Amino acid sequence: MTARDLRQTLNELGIEVKSASSSLDEETAQTVRELFTKQAVVPAEKVAVPARISVRDLADRLHTDASSVVQALVQLGVMVTANEEVDFGAAEQIAHRFNVVVVPEEEEPTETAAAPPAAEAGAVAAEAAPAAEEVAPAVLAPPRPPVVTIMGHVDHGKTTVLDFIRHTNVTEQELGGITQHIGAYQLVRNGRRITFIDTPGHEAFTAMRARGAQVTDVAVIVVAADDGVMSQTIEAIDHARAAEVPIIIAINKIDLATADQDRVKHQLVELNLVPEEFGGDTICVPISAKTGEGIDNLIEMILLVADLQELTAERDKLARGAIVEAKLDKRRGPVATVLVQEGTLRRGDATVAGVTSGKVRAMTDDRGEGVAFAGPSSPVQIMGLSSVPAAGDILEVVPNERTAKQIAEQRQLEQRQRELRPSAGRVTLQDFYEKMQEGETKDLNIVLKCDVQGSIEALQKSLEQLHHEEVQVRVIHAGVGDISQSDVMLASASNAIIIGFNVRIEPQGRHAAQDEHIDIRVYQVIYDVINDVKAAMLGMLEPVYEEVVLGRAEVRATFSISRVGIVAGCMVTEGRIVRGASVRVLRDGEVVHAGSVDSLRHLKEDVNQIAQGSECGIGVAGFQEWQEGDIIEAFQEQEVRRETL
Template sequence: MSKVRVYEIAKQLDISTKEILDKLKEYGFEVHSHMSSLQEDEVNLIMEYYAQEEPTNEKKVESEEVIKPPTPTLSELEKAKETLKKQEEPLQQSTQIADPRTTKERTRPDLTHQVKSTKGKNKKKNKNKKLEKAGNMGQQNFDNENKNLNEDIKVIEIPANISIRDLADKMNMAAIELIKNLMKKGKMATINQEIDFELAAQVAEEFDIIVELEEEKDLLEEIFKEVEDKEEDLEARPPVVVVMGHVDHGKTSLLDAIRSTHVTTREAGGITQHIGASTVTLNGKKITFLDTPGHEAFTAMRMRGAQVTDIAILVVAADDGVMPQTIEAINHARAAGVEIIVAINKMDKQGANPDRVKQELADQGLLVEDWGGDTICVPVSAVKGEGLDNLLEMVLLVAEMNNYKANPNCKARGTIVEAQLDKGRGPVATVLVQRGTLKVGDPIVAGCAYGRIRAMVDDKGRQVKKAGPSTPVEILGLSEVPVAGDMFYVANSDKQARQAADKVKAQGRLQILGQSQQKVSLDDLYNQIQEGQMKELNLIVKADVQGSVEAVKQSLERLSNEEVRIRIIHGAVGAITESDLMLASASGAIIIGFNVRPDTATKAIADREEVDIRLYRVIYNAIEDIKSAMKGMLDPEFVEKVTGHIEVRQTFKVSGVGTVAGGYVLDGKVGRHSGVRIVRDGIVVYEGKLASLKRFKDDVKEVNTGYECGLMFERFNDIKEGDIAEAFIMEEVPR
């Protein structure tokens, strides 16, 4: 019998691979992963174990049923209740004598302190007098008085500004009563008109209601805050997969081949409803594929905080091997912390050499399982459709091992995958639900866009009513086109969604206003970054042809990294116009021109508005200029520099002070403010700072090579002869 892998046994028994691994380890078998091979006797043992397991479980259930505690009868419950009542009577009597106040009354004086009117103060005095009498006169009289007070005084919380309708709801009154009251005060108001807290307090007081200012909640924090899910609320979700690799290695062909094999035929007429993502099904389990144009888009989404993918399929051509973009894709996937599965494509070609590909992958730190590593590698042919099922099985296996879960029973949140303006349907966005269940009718907010979902369409072009975790859908009903990569959130109401979007927009406007006050130019960008903490460079690109615009945009956006983001806020064909300058002035942008020039009038406006215009004929020159500016935008790195080594030759214990080391500077020098680490037999036993540095009895700033010194270390006295103290400083190094 040939060797059988663990995951194949799990598939045959229809149980999880993790369970098989745990059971094998329990029996002492040496298994490392789902790809480990089993001998014939090991396979027989595990098959026999699971064949016998079912009857054992039935007996266990029977035994559990036998020891269930009996349910008490109604008469037994009544007897127990009577006994408990008799036991409590003496306790209640003693409590009434010691403290005649009720629980309700004990909390009530806190409200009376807030009564502002004379009427309220008098009631408080009367209440206190009656409270004193309550201990002597009995509980009943006090309860009656307390009840009357409760009927008279009501306390509500309202925000700083509130509409008449909302105030009436909180006061449990008809809005018309409040409008009449305001008219008597000479103020005309409609039901939706907002009034301030002071006026609301005056109105409420006339109806014997006290108002308090409710604690102001940050609207954005309330909607956008991260929520920790309980373990019991989590359910398994499909894995989200992105396909990456070098250009022409077959990413698109592989995706198309998977779709044509595993996606149900679309609507009649061959209409393809492409929504930027698709779901395939294998053995009843779903996998979601995201269509990204390349790892640059993948990274751009990650930079905006959208950790959307779980697994990256790295496509490498068998006849071409690892290329520069393949290495970039590997680095992007690693930085995102996603699992990597290698698909060696084009196995049908004449010059296919998978072993060479595996060697080149190993050089990049991806050691495949065949060679003793832990990277799954699957040979495929997108053209012939070979190896696709095996590739999808490996995706499901990785998903099973990582146990991807989400809470489907909460408000939905997720990521905007792509968005555009459709002439017939308005703003359209493809979203990936990551948590909760998104439903038609939900009010959502995504950056500056908001709205109630009018319709949802899945990747097959079908209308759906709801979408759970890891499900991609196209949504209609937003106020404007959102930014791809932004998160979307479900709000409590349309009003809350609109307010949140307005607040996001206002914050953006304030940021733009702040930028416009301090104009940006490449020449003094570094100094401006230091003062303004600027981490984003806005650019406007104008060129003579559309091809140049696209080339420049892509080249410049690739310069973005996790610390600095380059935003092309506008790109178009034609001369630099006045409207370009106004946009640049408002958003603090720099204008990049290719083979175009501003006219005299436009140049004069640029000088007046202090807008920096850079004109080029070669893309490379623009990239170099932007790179130089970005170096000023990056925070400097701090690098450790060792300045010297001191050998501890004697130690002295001084009472009330600690241990003093007598040392000799072997090389370099040691400064009073240097960092120090003590190395003993090659192991660092302490790292910190010097408490003192002396030459004889004098404090000194530094001691050079060949001189003796006295040392004390902050919060460390375990110094021994023969220890080496290494002195170092942290130096600021420009990027």
């Protein structure tokens, strides 16, 4: 639902709202939240399974993929492959996670019971009614707090906004007033929890901003009303778009005499973020982090946007979360900040994160206080891992430390194997088709860097005109200047290639590209860019197969051969007939059978092929109703290279 649809719904409820920036009183806001947080009720499905069943068959009956079932079994401490079998007890536990009730296969009724007579139907229904009421339907996962990322240009007031919300003084603790690490904080407003991730705005920490966008539900882009949209503002918007999260624009510093909100909004229009006042769907909230003006309205907008997404997460399951930040503390050892995404993380849990494992020995919240457990959307700092995990790794709880260690060791082995194949998993222009995910529409994501703005406009327009019903070029970010580490990290997060035009690659960018295995192409001629991308798109297209006729033969007589059946005595009139080739039998111009050549004889010898002008005996699998005059047409399918879009 868009903001415009929400306003229309509120107006239908008798609530007058002029724009998304309009304030709502607490009673009205609570009514709206209840309207959008009602959860649907879905009854659990019943599935019959035998005493032992293979993982693959179980996955089919649960309507999921085998890898998901294997992963769930690993969390239970059961190490199996997709082709191995599990007992009924294990199948029952796994099915519960997918909201499915399993029953022994022998208890499944084999015949449909006869319908009761009409006279008895009412009595039967009356007796069944109480039983039906006793069956409690399964309820979807409960709501979880939203995770909000605050991004924007350096010194535009991101940390100051969060500082005012938290009523603390974080900014002065940071070097030069610029955030030096990712901090995750949770606050309670109007009885609801909100988790904020404060990502750095300085270019040196652009990679951290990309990590923040990967775990967020709502992105708040802070733009200073006096400076307007800057280079890092555009980068922040591109990161949020790449993560496909809703964007709220917070126009900060409106208390300054030089503030110009209209200029900021017109700049946003140029970035395809059209404010509601201009007829678009982008929510723009004017605020002052210094005086606090508009902060309450900003929080209300965050909650409304989050409610529209109907965010939910299971609590009664093994925890799973993302590593936001990690470091090696001289006194405490490896310390990691974890954002729990589902389940409940408890002190004492055995965990695995990337290639490291361990046990949660201690856990503190964002205020530094010790906690025993943390639910979905809660940021906590944990200790007890064997080594420092990488930011962005997924932390998972497993049954015991032994299982965690086995999984970590297996991942270490897989990581070493990937290092021997450094390009695996990354898209390049040469092998883009093989790297594409399955789907009807394929996207070629491009980060474009040029020497001047005019080159960007010309190249971006030319690239986006290279379209096809199966392929789409997406320029996810375009900017002026050399290729930097920031560009590489965005390409890494979006599985994109980087194209540079009359620019250089910065040393840090080159090193990052080597580490992340990102394909960078630098050109001096626009036509070379277009031709290379066009070639990549041709490689992306689904292959086209063309039927090639190998030869034809006419049936002149039929023979009955013991242990073979009826074969056709033929004369090859065109081309050649090949054993194993696909054939169709034509009679009076119509196809009466399609199959393949399973026997081919010349005189009394078996042959692999027979050429034009020769007589032969042909047997076709599954067909013996030959008639004189039938035409046998042999053919094969060959892939045809696509030369045009």
